[in-house]
Amino acid sequence: MEKKIVLLVPFVFFFLSTPPCGSTSGVSNFKVIPIAIKLDWYGAQTYCREHYSDLANINNQAQADMIAPYKGWIGMKWKSGQWTLSRGEKKAVFNRFGSGAEASDGYCAESHSATEWHSHECSEARIFLCEERLNLVQEEKTWEEALQHCRELQDFASPTYTYDLASLANKNKTVLDRVALRPYEVWVGLRFMAGEWLWMNGARATPRRLRECPDQQQHCGAVAHDAVRLKALNCSERRFFLCDIKW
Known part of the structure; x- marks a missing residue:
């Protein structure tokens, strides 16, 4: 059955970094799209991949600062004893989890405030943040x-x-x-x-x-x-x- 979902995309933010000296071919844009509908983490991942690139995968402080004003699922989940990114399921090298964040199978990451992320059961329905790299x-x-x-x-x-x-x-x-x-x-x-x-x-x-x-x-x-x-x-x-x- 075809699903029709109304996109609610109020803002698109850009992260632009300066390429290293001597580089000839590179991109550095990071666009965050808040989606104001509620889905579980896997549903949010599917939605972002169909309409954009993926759930927002956060790799550094600058990108974390860009999503700081917003709440919602991001592209990180606990798997095999570590936090992994949605894209490629690589080990996450950066996070902003508070000291009480649950870290166990079945838990996924949510951007909660300007300074802290929370973890929740991946099955919970929440708003979410997509990234676009087109x-x-x-x-x-x-x-x-x-x-x-x-x-x-x-x-x-x-x-x-x-x-x-x-x-x-x-x-x-x-x-x-x-x-x-x-x-x-x-x-x-x-x-x-x-x-x-x-x-x-x-x-x-x-x-x-x-x-x-x-x-x-x-x-x-x-x-x-x-x-x-x-x-x-x-x-x-x-x-x-x-x-x-x-x-």
């Missing part, structure tokens, strides 16, 4: 060059993250509405391979307006300027492009 790169490149550019990006705020051309299979129009698309197409991670359209994350794409058997050169996918339609273009054309966190 990046519009305003350089005109071929599809292959754009793919290479995204994969070489380094996130200076979260150095363990890797990027790819954006796979938009589960992202609705609200994602693209926040990206200032130009009056022409923008490359995304969509390619015609082995007789079918595939996203870079491996998901099959079934957009109605893409040909099942496109012309020989039109094997690369782009988002049209209306931010709704997907189009097949010649892979050698030069366009701006969208990068996103790689799962």
Whole structure:
């Protein structure tokens, strides 16, 4: 059954850090989106991944300061004797838990105040904080060059993250509405391979307006300027492009 949920997105904050000297390709934006609906932690994680990038994964003090004004689930849970991040289930290297926070299986993290996080049973329904790391790169490149550019990006705020051309299979129009698309197409991670359209994350794409058997050169996918339609273009054309966190 299709679920329709009204997005309540009052604010988007940006964390911008300065890249190290000598670096040539990097991103450092961290956008936090408070969601004013209540879900359990796993439901919140699914929601954020479908509409944005993930629950807010906090890796350092600067990012913690950005979520400080808000309450809600964040991307951290207790697993195998340690706090782990939602993305990749890596060990969390930063937290703001108070001394009385429960640390055991079945507990997840909540941003509670400007100075302290709480832990609650993951099954509780709470509001939550998503993060968005979709990046519009305003350089005109071929599809292959754009793919290479995204994969070489380094996130200076979260150095363990890797990027790819954006796979938009589960992202609705609200994602693209926040990206200032130009009056022409923008490359995304969509390619015609082995007789079918595939996203870079491996998901099959079934957009109605893409040909099942496109012309020989039109094997690369782009988002049209209306931010709704997907189009097949010649892979050698030069366009701006969208990068996103790689799962």
